Amino acid sequence: MTDLRTEVAGWLAANWRDGLEPKEWLGRVVDAGWAVPTWPTEWFGRGLGPDDAKVIAEEFRTVHAPGAGQDAWNLWANTVMREAQDDLKHAVLRRLLTDDLPMCLLYSEPGAGSDLASIATRADRDGDEWVVNGQKVWTSGGRAAEYAFLIARTDWDQPKHRGISFFFFPMRQPGVEVRPLRQATGDARFNEVFITDARVPAANMLGDLDKGWWVLQTALMYERAVMGGPFGGARPKASAAAAAAAARDPESEANAPTPDLSLVVLAQRMGRAGDPVVRQSLAQLHCLRSVNDWTNKRAAAQLAKDSSSPLASLGKLAMANILHVAGRLEVGLLGASGTLAGASCAEAGDANYSMHNAFFFSIGGGTDQIQRNIIGERILGLPKEPEVDRDLPFRQIRRS
């Protein structure tokens, strides 16, 4: 273990410096086997165990170098690695690990959000391809995406969780129309997507035909682990001026940067650091974050042993609460100027953005209520929610 630590530290000392072009850096990390060390050597890994992976991630954190630990958090790469055929893995895995393949999630539909098993987008086989028709909604990053994880119904005579398949779907083709949707924050970071006779190669199916529900559970688990994890609530940091400039571009799908400011510093600057209520809120936030760090460590340990971890739901739920508490506190600390918005007061603009954006975490990736259902059923062992249509052929289920 010490040898490994020495090796990683030596490699970082020889290779890492601030300001490297991100994709070039990620390429070096991937080729050295540090990005996904628990994966086999033929797939960019080193065949190491979870304890070794922890050592590698720690060394990267020590020098603030990105790119390690992707076997724990890269939703796209992990799902492809587990479920895709080798040809597809060869074609896309490296690009997914070097953040060089923009992706989006085509899951939710107007009639299927929390109950994703009710999707009505269909895929019909035509030779070596599937032909897809339907409508998706709330698609983050859909305008920039080159590919999507798409769920579509491939058998209407099976019960709703069964006749679903999971595809690695090309977005840039005739028959895929992406229209921006405006959010409460004023941004248009997600979209509705209309799919008409679009095509996806049969070889791009992840998992088995009609078994896409279980692939989806794997992908959702990684998504929740990311949202609940240490970087879940983080937006890129920038100076207050740069953050204000970026906030003026609501058409962008990228995450808006946030001013690089801690709430303790803000409290001090606003003369509120001695206020007992403010101190109590800051301490509460610290405790919530610390407890969530421990939960995330437990989830990572469970994930290293099993193929799924309901603890990821606990982390995501906790992170949503942390972001609501932090957003309210940030606005409150600004006092009357907290009512301003936009470039006229960058700090208030950011605080209001944080407060509204916290709802993203309470809804996206499965709502807070759905996470509580999962925790109740899969961690606490409570009885399952009644579902009257669970065993009916999907074709016979009444839908609005």
Ligand SMILES: Cc1cc2nc3c(=O)[nH]c(=O)nc-3n(C[C@H](O)[C@H](O)[C@H](O)COP(=O)(O)OP(=O)(O)OC[C@H]3O[C@@H](n4cnc5c(N)ncnc54)[C@H](O)[C@@H]3O)c2cc1C
């Ligand atoms: C910012 C953002 C980004 C998103 N990005 C994407 C994306 O990229 N791709 C994608 O496919 N989707 C995306 N989503 C969609 C998101 O996953 C859905 O909005 C979410 O799953 C809820 O579905 P719904 O909006 O249809 O609400 P509904 O399912 O209609 O739920 C409405 C309300 O009823 C509650 N409810 C529903 N069922 C139950 C139940 N069984 N028990 C208790 N309460 C229940 C819900 O908690 C909610 O409060 C995004 C959403 C947001 C807000």
